[in-house]
Amino acid sequence: MATAGISNKGLAARFHVDRSTVSRWRHDHNLPDRALVEQIDTALGIGGHLVRAWQVQTTGSVLADWRKSEPELDRAARVIEMLSPNYVPGLLQCRVYVEHVLRECVYPGDDDDIRREVTRKSGRYPTLRATSNALVVAVFPVVGLLGVPTHVRVVQVHHLVKAIDDGRLIVHLLPENTMATTVAPLTIYHLADGGTAAIGDGVSGMLDYSTPGKLPLMVERMKRALGWALPPDQSRTLMEGMIH
Structure with a gap:
Protein backbone atom coordinates (compact mmCIF):
# COMPACT_ATOMS: atom_id res chain seq x y z
CA MET A 1 0.00 0.00 0.00
CA GLY A 60 -10.65 -6.25 -7.53
CA SER A 61 -12.96 -3.30 -8.26
CA VAL A 62 -12.71 0.44 -7.61
CA LEU A 63 -16.31 0.32 -6.35
CA ALA A 64 -17.35 -0.53 -2.83
CA ASP A 65 -20.26 -2.97 -2.71
CA TRP A 66 -22.60 -0.30 -1.35
CA ARG A 67 -21.96 1.78 -4.46
CA LYS A 68 -22.91 -0.91 -6.93
CA SER A 69 -26.36 0.47 -7.64
CA GLU A 70 -27.66 3.12 -10.01
CA PRO A 71 -28.97 5.46 -7.29
CA GLU A 72 -25.69 5.42 -5.36
CA LEU A 73 -23.60 5.96 -8.48
CA ASP A 74 -25.87 8.74 -9.71
CA ARG A 75 -25.45 10.56 -6.39
CA ALA A 76 -21.66 10.11 -6.44
CA ALA A 77 -21.13 11.26 -10.06
CA ARG A 78 -20.06 14.58 -11.52
CA VAL A 79 -20.19 13.35 -15.15
CA ILE A 80 -22.07 10.34 -16.52
CA GLU A 81 -21.28 9.03 -20.02
CA MET A 82 -23.86 6.63 -21.44
CA LEU A 83 -23.58 4.45 -24.53
CA SER A 84 -26.61 2.49 -25.71
CA PRO A 85 -26.59 0.22 -28.79
CA ASN A 86 -30.35 0.26 -29.45
CA TYR A 87 -32.46 2.66 -27.40
CA VAL A 88 -32.32 6.03 -25.72
CA PRO A 89 -30.30 5.35 -22.53
CA GLY A 90 -32.53 4.36 -19.63
CA LEU A 91 -31.62 7.38 -17.52
CA LEU A 92 -33.07 9.67 -20.21
CA GLN A 93 -36.23 7.79 -21.14
CA CYS A 94 -39.54 9.57 -20.58
CA ARG A 95 -42.60 7.72 -19.31
CA VAL A 96 -44.16 6.86 -22.67
CA TYR A 97 -40.80 5.70 -24.04
CA VAL A 98 -40.16 3.47 -21.03
CA GLU A 99 -43.59 1.88 -21.33
CA HIS A 100 -43.16 1.31 -25.06
CA VAL A 101 -39.79 -0.39 -24.58
CA LEU A 102 -41.09 -2.58 -21.75
CA ARG A 103 -44.09 -3.73 -23.74
CA GLU A 104 -42.03 -4.30 -26.89
CA CYS A 105 -39.58 -6.41 -24.90
CA VAL A 106 -42.46 -8.36 -23.32
CA TYR A 107 -41.66 -7.27 -19.76
CA PRO A 108 -42.43 -10.18 -17.39
CA GLY A 109 -45.19 -8.65 -15.34
CA ASP A 110 -48.75 -7.41 -15.35
CA ASP A 111 -49.90 -3.85 -15.94
CA ASP A 112 -49.26 -2.87 -12.31
CA ASP A 113 -45.68 -4.17 -12.55
CA ILE A 114 -45.14 -2.17 -15.72
CA ARG A 115 -46.53 0.99 -14.14
CA ARG A 116 -44.16 0.61 -11.18
CA GLU A 117 -41.19 0.08 -13.48
CA VAL A 118 -42.19 3.06 -15.63
CA THR A 119 -42.33 5.25 -12.51
CA ARG A 120 -38.94 3.99 -11.31
CA LYS A 121 -37.13 4.42 -14.61
CA SER A 122 -38.65 7.74 -15.64
CA GLY A 123 -38.03 9.18 -12.18
CA ARG A 124 -34.31 8.54 -12.27
CA TYR A 125 -33.29 11.66 -14.22
CA PRO A 126 -35.31 14.12 -12.07
CA THR A 127 -33.74 12.50 -8.99
CA LEU A 128 -30.28 12.93 -10.51
CA ARG A 129 -30.94 16.62 -11.16
CA ALA A 130 -32.06 17.07 -7.57
CA THR A 131 -29.00 15.35 -6.07
CA SER A 132 -25.62 15.37 -7.83
CA ASN A 133 -26.89 17.28 -10.90
CA ALA A 134 -24.18 15.47 -12.86
CA LEU A 135 -23.53 16.36 -16.48
CA VAL A 136 -24.82 13.56 -18.72
CA VAL A 137 -23.24 12.72 -22.08
CA ALA A 138 -25.41 10.30 -24.05
CA VAL A 139 -24.44 8.36 -27.17
CA PHE A 140 -27.11 6.28 -28.88
CA PRO A 141 -28.18 5.38 -32.43
CA VAL A 142 -30.67 7.47 -34.36
CA VAL A 143 -32.81 4.33 -34.72
CA GLY A 144 -33.46 4.60 -30.98
CA LEU A 145 -35.81 7.44 -31.94
CA LEU A 146 -36.79 6.57 -35.48
CA GLY A 147 -37.70 3.01 -34.51
CA VAL A 148 -40.52 3.93 -32.12
CA PRO A 149 -44.07 5.11 -32.93
CA THR A 150 -44.45 8.78 -33.84
CA HIS A 151 -46.28 9.79 -30.66
CA VAL A 152 -43.55 8.16 -28.52
CA ARG A 153 -40.80 9.80 -30.56
CA VAL A 154 -42.33 13.26 -30.28
CA VAL A 155 -42.60 13.12 -26.49
CA GLN A 156 -39.13 11.63 -26.11
CA VAL A 157 -37.47 14.24 -28.35
CA HIS A 158 -39.14 17.08 -26.43
CA HIS A 159 -37.90 15.45 -23.22
CA LEU A 160 -34.31 15.32 -24.52
CA VAL A 161 -34.33 18.86 -25.95
CA LYS A 162 -35.59 20.29 -22.66
CA ALA A 163 -32.78 18.53 -20.78
CA ILE A 164 -30.26 19.86 -23.31
CA ASP A 165 -31.59 23.39 -22.87
CA ASP A 166 -31.23 23.03 -19.10
CA GLY A 167 -27.50 22.70 -19.72
CA ARG A 168 -26.87 19.31 -18.11
CA LEU A 169 -27.23 16.99 -21.11
CA ILE A 170 -25.15 16.53 -24.25
CA VAL A 171 -26.48 14.15 -26.91
CA HIS A 172 -24.43 12.53 -29.68
CA LEU A 173 -26.48 10.49 -32.15
CA LEU A 174 -24.87 7.57 -33.94
CA PRO A 175 -25.86 7.66 -37.63
CA GLU A 176 -27.58 4.67 -39.17
CA ASN A 177 -25.27 1.78 -40.06
CA THR A 178 -22.77 2.85 -37.39
CA MET A 179 -21.78 0.32 -34.74
CA ALA A 180 -22.13 1.32 -31.10
CA THR A 181 -18.94 -0.59 -29.99
CA THR A 182 -20.97 -2.50 -27.41
CA VAL A 183 -23.85 -4.98 -27.52
CA ALA A 184 -25.29 -3.87 -24.16
CA PRO A 185 -25.73 -0.45 -22.53
CA LEU A 186 -22.54 0.89 -20.97
CA THR A 187 -22.22 3.71 -18.44
CA ILE A 188 -19.00 5.42 -17.39
CA TYR A 189 -19.26 7.28 -14.08
CA HIS A 190 -16.72 10.01 -13.39
CA LEU A 191 -17.10 10.30 -9.64
CA ALA A 192 -16.88 13.40 -7.50
CA ASP A 193 -14.07 11.78 -5.47
CA GLY A 194 -11.90 11.54 -8.59
CA GLY A 195 -12.53 7.88 -9.36
CA THR A 196 -13.99 6.32 -12.49
CA ALA A 197 -16.38 3.38 -12.71
CA ALA A 198 -17.75 1.42 -15.65
CA ILE A 199 -21.09 -0.37 -15.42
CA GLY A 200 -22.79 -2.58 -17.97
CA ASP A 201 -26.48 -3.43 -18.17
CA GLY A 202 -26.61 -7.20 -18.61
CA VAL A 203 -29.56 -9.57 -18.90
CA SER A 204 -28.97 -10.72 -15.32
CA GLY A 205 -28.46 -7.20 -13.95
CA MET A 206 -25.64 -4.75 -13.34
CA LEU A 207 -22.16 -5.75 -14.57
CA ASP A 208 -19.17 -4.17 -12.85
CA TYR A 209 -16.35 -3.42 -15.30
CA SER A 210 -14.47 -1.27 -12.79
CA THR A 211 -11.43 -3.54 -12.52
CA PRO A 212 -7.91 -2.51 -13.57
CA GLY A 213 -8.09 -4.91 -16.52
CA LYS A 214 -11.55 -3.95 -17.84
CA LEU A 215 -11.98 -0.27 -17.00
CA PRO A 216 -9.52 1.12 -19.62
CA LEU A 217 -11.18 -1.01 -22.31
CA MET A 218 -14.64 0.33 -21.44
CA VAL A 219 -13.40 3.92 -21.39
CA GLU A 220 -11.82 3.36 -24.81
CA ARG A 221 -15.09 1.96 -26.18
CA MET A 222 -16.88 5.09 -25.06
CA LYS A 223 -14.24 7.30 -26.69
CA ARG A 224 -14.54 5.41 -29.99
CA ALA A 225 -18.32 5.74 -29.97
CA LEU A 226 -18.03 9.49 -29.34
CA GLY A 227 -15.62 9.73 -32.25
CA TRP A 228 -18.08 8.06 -34.61
CA ALA A 229 -21.15 9.95 -33.41
CA LEU A 230 -22.54 13.25 -34.68
CA PRO A 231 -21.60 16.41 -32.77
CA PRO A 232 -24.23 17.85 -30.39
CA ASP A 233 -25.51 20.60 -32.70
CA GLN A 234 -26.08 18.20 -35.60
CA SER A 235 -27.67 15.67 -33.25
CA ARG A 236 -30.11 18.27 -31.96
CA THR A 237 -31.01 19.42 -35.47
CA LEU A 238 -31.63 15.82 -36.48
CA MET A 239 -33.85 15.21 -33.46
CA GLU A 240 -35.88 18.34 -34.03
CA GLY A 241 -36.39 17.34 -37.66
CA MET A 242 -38.06 14.16 -36.47
CA ILE A 243 -40.96 16.07 -34.92
CA HIS A 244 -41.60 18.82 -37.50
Whole structure:
Protein backbone atom coordinates (compact mmCIF):
# COMPACT_ATOMS: atom_id res chain seq x y z
CA MET A 1 0.00 0.00 0.00
CA ALA A 2 1.61 3.27 -1.15
CA THR A 3 1.67 6.00 1.48
CA ALA A 4 2.92 9.12 -0.30
CA GLY A 5 6.54 8.96 0.83
CA ILE A 6 5.79 9.32 4.56
CA SER A 7 8.15 7.27 6.74
CA ASN A 8 6.96 4.22 8.64
CA LYS A 9 7.76 6.02 11.87
CA GLY A 10 5.82 9.11 10.82
CA LEU A 11 2.72 7.14 9.84
CA ALA A 12 2.91 4.99 12.97
CA ALA A 13 3.05 8.04 15.20
CA ARG A 14 0.31 9.86 13.33
CA PHE A 15 -2.19 7.01 13.41
CA HIS A 16 -1.16 5.37 16.70
CA VAL A 17 0.00 2.02 15.33
CA ASP A 18 3.27 0.09 15.44
CA ARG A 19 5.94 0.70 12.80
CA SER A 20 5.85 -3.03 12.04
CA THR A 21 2.16 -2.66 11.18
CA VAL A 22 2.92 0.15 8.71
CA SER A 23 5.68 -2.00 7.19
CA ARG A 24 3.21 -4.83 6.62
CA TRP A 25 0.84 -2.36 4.95
CA ARG A 26 3.54 -1.15 2.61
CA HIS A 27 4.50 -4.68 1.59
CA ASP A 28 0.85 -5.70 1.17
CA HIS A 29 1.21 -8.40 3.83
CA ASN A 30 -1.71 -6.86 5.65
CA LEU A 31 -4.10 -3.98 5.02
CA PRO A 32 -5.85 -1.57 7.37
CA ASP A 33 -9.64 -1.47 7.44
CA ARG A 34 -11.46 0.94 5.16
CA ALA A 35 -12.22 3.49 7.88
CA LEU A 36 -8.53 3.87 8.70
CA VAL A 37 -7.60 4.03 5.00
CA GLU A 38 -10.07 6.90 4.57
CA GLN A 39 -8.47 8.71 7.54
CA ILE A 40 -4.97 8.25 6.10
CA ASP A 41 -6.12 9.37 2.65
CA THR A 42 -7.66 12.53 4.09
CA ALA A 43 -4.64 13.27 6.27
CA LEU A 44 -2.26 12.90 3.34
CA GLY A 45 -4.50 15.00 1.08
CA ILE A 46 -4.36 12.60 -1.86
CA GLY A 47 -7.97 12.92 -3.00
CA GLY A 48 -9.22 9.36 -2.63
CA HIS A 49 -6.32 7.65 -4.46
CA LEU A 50 -5.41 5.53 -1.44
CA VAL A 51 -9.04 4.50 -0.85
CA ARG A 52 -9.40 3.42 -4.49
CA ALA A 53 -6.11 1.48 -4.38
CA TRP A 54 -7.31 -0.27 -1.18
CA GLN A 55 -10.63 -1.08 -2.83
CA VAL A 56 -8.93 -2.64 -5.87
CA GLN A 57 -6.58 -4.69 -3.68
CA THR A 58 -9.36 -6.03 -1.48
CA THR A 59 -12.14 -6.61 -4.04
CA GLY A 60 -10.65 -6.25 -7.53
CA SER A 61 -12.96 -3.30 -8.26
CA VAL A 62 -12.71 0.44 -7.61
CA LEU A 63 -16.31 0.32 -6.35
CA ALA A 64 -17.35 -0.53 -2.83
CA ASP A 65 -20.26 -2.97 -2.71
CA TRP A 66 -22.60 -0.30 -1.35
CA ARG A 67 -21.96 1.78 -4.46
CA LYS A 68 -22.91 -0.91 -6.93
CA SER A 69 -26.36 0.47 -7.64
CA GLU A 70 -27.66 3.12 -10.01
CA PRO A 71 -28.97 5.46 -7.29
CA GLU A 72 -25.69 5.42 -5.36
CA LEU A 73 -23.60 5.96 -8.48
CA ASP A 74 -25.87 8.74 -9.71
CA ARG A 75 -25.45 10.56 -6.39
CA ALA A 76 -21.66 10.11 -6.44
CA ALA A 77 -21.13 11.26 -10.06
CA ARG A 78 -20.06 14.58 -11.52
CA VAL A 79 -20.19 13.35 -15.15
CA ILE A 80 -22.07 10.34 -16.52
CA GLU A 81 -21.28 9.03 -20.02
CA MET A 82 -23.86 6.63 -21.44
CA LEU A 83 -23.58 4.45 -24.53
CA SER A 84 -26.61 2.49 -25.71
CA PRO A 85 -26.59 0.22 -28.79
CA ASN A 86 -30.35 0.26 -29.45
CA TYR A 87 -32.46 2.66 -27.40
CA VAL A 88 -32.32 6.03 -25.72
CA PRO A 89 -30.30 5.35 -22.53
CA GLY A 90 -32.53 4.36 -19.63
CA LEU A 91 -31.62 7.38 -17.52
CA LEU A 92 -33.07 9.67 -20.21
CA GLN A 93 -36.23 7.79 -21.14
CA CYS A 94 -39.54 9.57 -20.58
CA ARG A 95 -42.60 7.72 -19.31
CA VAL A 96 -44.16 6.86 -22.67
CA TYR A 97 -40.80 5.70 -24.04
CA VAL A 98 -40.16 3.47 -21.03
CA GLU A 99 -43.59 1.88 -21.33
CA HIS A 100 -43.16 1.31 -25.06
CA VAL A 101 -39.79 -0.39 -24.58
CA LEU A 102 -41.09 -2.58 -21.75
CA ARG A 103 -44.09 -3.73 -23.74
CA GLU A 104 -42.03 -4.30 -26.89
CA CYS A 105 -39.58 -6.41 -24.90
CA VAL A 106 -42.46 -8.36 -23.32
CA TYR A 107 -41.66 -7.27 -19.76
CA PRO A 108 -42.43 -10.18 -17.39
CA GLY A 109 -45.19 -8.65 -15.34
CA ASP A 110 -48.75 -7.41 -15.35
CA ASP A 111 -49.90 -3.85 -15.94
CA ASP A 112 -49.26 -2.87 -12.31
CA ASP A 113 -45.68 -4.17 -12.55
CA ILE A 114 -45.14 -2.17 -15.72
CA ARG A 115 -46.53 0.99 -14.14
CA ARG A 116 -44.16 0.61 -11.18
CA GLU A 117 -41.19 0.08 -13.48
CA VAL A 118 -42.19 3.06 -15.63
CA THR A 119 -42.33 5.25 -12.51
CA ARG A 120 -38.94 3.99 -11.31
CA LYS A 121 -37.13 4.42 -14.61
CA SER A 122 -38.65 7.74 -15.64
CA GLY A 123 -38.03 9.18 -12.18
CA ARG A 124 -34.31 8.54 -12.27
CA TYR A 125 -33.29 11.66 -14.22
CA PRO A 126 -35.31 14.12 -12.07
CA THR A 127 -33.74 12.50 -8.99
CA LEU A 128 -30.28 12.93 -10.51
CA ARG A 129 -30.94 16.62 -11.16
CA ALA A 130 -32.06 17.07 -7.57
CA THR A 131 -29.00 15.35 -6.07
CA SER A 132 -25.62 15.37 -7.83
CA ASN A 133 -26.89 17.28 -10.90
CA ALA A 134 -24.18 15.47 -12.86
CA LEU A 135 -23.53 16.36 -16.48
CA VAL A 136 -24.82 13.56 -18.72
CA VAL A 137 -23.24 12.72 -22.08
CA ALA A 138 -25.41 10.30 -24.05
CA VAL A 139 -24.44 8.36 -27.17
CA PHE A 140 -27.11 6.28 -28.88
CA PRO A 141 -28.18 5.38 -32.43
CA VAL A 142 -30.67 7.47 -34.36
CA VAL A 143 -32.81 4.33 -34.72
CA GLY A 144 -33.46 4.60 -30.98
CA LEU A 145 -35.81 7.44 -31.94
CA LEU A 146 -36.79 6.57 -35.48
CA GLY A 147 -37.70 3.01 -34.51
CA VAL A 148 -40.52 3.93 -32.12
CA PRO A 149 -44.07 5.11 -32.93
CA THR A 150 -44.45 8.78 -33.84
CA HIS A 151 -46.28 9.79 -30.66
CA VAL A 152 -43.55 8.16 -28.52
CA ARG A 153 -40.80 9.80 -30.56
CA VAL A 154 -42.33 13.26 -30.28
CA VAL A 155 -42.60 13.12 -26.49
CA GLN A 156 -39.13 11.63 -26.11
CA VAL A 157 -37.47 14.24 -28.35
CA HIS A 158 -39.14 17.08 -26.43
CA HIS A 159 -37.90 15.45 -23.22
CA LEU A 160 -34.31 15.32 -24.52
CA VAL A 161 -34.33 18.86 -25.95
CA LYS A 162 -35.59 20.29 -22.66
CA ALA A 163 -32.78 18.53 -20.78
CA ILE A 164 -30.26 19.86 -23.31
CA ASP A 165 -31.59 23.39 -22.87
CA ASP A 166 -31.23 23.03 -19.10
CA GLY A 167 -27.50 22.70 -19.72
CA ARG A 168 -26.87 19.31 -18.11
CA LEU A 169 -27.23 16.99 -21.11
CA ILE A 170 -25.15 16.53 -24.25
CA VAL A 171 -26.48 14.15 -26.91
CA HIS A 172 -24.43 12.53 -29.68
CA LEU A 173 -26.48 10.49 -32.15
CA LEU A 174 -24.87 7.57 -33.94
CA PRO A 175 -25.86 7.66 -37.63
CA GLU A 176 -27.58 4.67 -39.17
CA ASN A 177 -25.27 1.78 -40.06
CA THR A 178 -22.77 2.85 -37.39
CA MET A 179 -21.78 0.32 -34.74
CA ALA A 180 -22.13 1.32 -31.10
CA THR A 181 -18.94 -0.59 -29.99
CA THR A 182 -20.97 -2.50 -27.41
CA VAL A 183 -23.85 -4.98 -27.52
CA ALA A 184 -25.29 -3.87 -24.16
CA PRO A 185 -25.73 -0.45 -22.53
CA LEU A 186 -22.54 0.89 -20.97
CA THR A 187 -22.22 3.71 -18.44
CA ILE A 188 -19.00 5.42 -17.39
CA TYR A 189 -19.26 7.28 -14.08
CA HIS A 190 -16.72 10.01 -13.39
CA LEU A 191 -17.10 10.30 -9.64
CA ALA A 192 -16.88 13.40 -7.50
CA ASP A 193 -14.07 11.78 -5.47
CA GLY A 194 -11.90 11.54 -8.59
CA GLY A 195 -12.53 7.88 -9.36
CA THR A 196 -13.99 6.32 -12.49
CA ALA A 197 -16.38 3.38 -12.71
CA ALA A 198 -17.75 1.42 -15.65
CA ILE A 199 -21.09 -0.37 -15.42
CA GLY A 200 -22.79 -2.58 -17.97
CA ASP A 201 -26.48 -3.43 -18.17
CA GLY A 202 -26.61 -7.20 -18.61
CA VAL A 203 -29.56 -9.57 -18.90
CA SER A 204 -28.97 -10.72 -15.32
CA GLY A 205 -28.46 -7.20 -13.95
CA MET A 206 -25.64 -4.75 -13.34
CA LEU A 207 -22.16 -5.75 -14.57
CA ASP A 208 -19.17 -4.17 -12.85
CA TYR A 209 -16.35 -3.42 -15.30
CA SER A 210 -14.47 -1.27 -12.79
CA THR A 211 -11.43 -3.54 -12.52
CA PRO A 212 -7.91 -2.51 -13.57
CA GLY A 213 -8.09 -4.91 -16.52
CA LYS A 214 -11.55 -3.95 -17.84
CA LEU A 215 -11.98 -0.27 -17.00
CA PRO A 216 -9.52 1.12 -19.62
CA LEU A 217 -11.18 -1.01 -22.31
CA MET A 218 -14.64 0.33 -21.44
CA VAL A 219 -13.40 3.92 -21.39
CA GLU A 220 -11.82 3.36 -24.81
CA ARG A 221 -15.09 1.96 -26.18
CA MET A 222 -16.88 5.09 -25.06
CA LYS A 223 -14.24 7.30 -26.69
CA ARG A 224 -14.54 5.41 -29.99
CA ALA A 225 -18.32 5.74 -29.97
CA LEU A 226 -18.03 9.49 -29.34
CA GLY A 227 -15.62 9.73 -32.25
CA TRP A 228 -18.08 8.06 -34.61
CA ALA A 229 -21.15 9.95 -33.41
CA LEU A 230 -22.54 13.25 -34.68
CA PRO A 231 -21.60 16.41 -32.77
CA PRO A 232 -24.23 17.85 -30.39
CA ASP A 233 -25.51 20.60 -32.70
CA GLN A 234 -26.08 18.20 -35.60
CA SER A 235 -27.67 15.67 -33.25
CA ARG A 236 -30.11 18.27 -31.96
CA THR A 237 -31.01 19.42 -35.47
CA LEU A 238 -31.63 15.82 -36.48
CA MET A 239 -33.85 15.21 -33.46
CA GLU A 240 -35.88 18.34 -34.03
CA GLY A 241 -36.39 17.34 -37.66
CA MET A 242 -38.06 14.16 -36.47
CA ILE A 243 -40.96 16.07 -34.92
CA HIS A 244 -41.60 18.82 -37.50
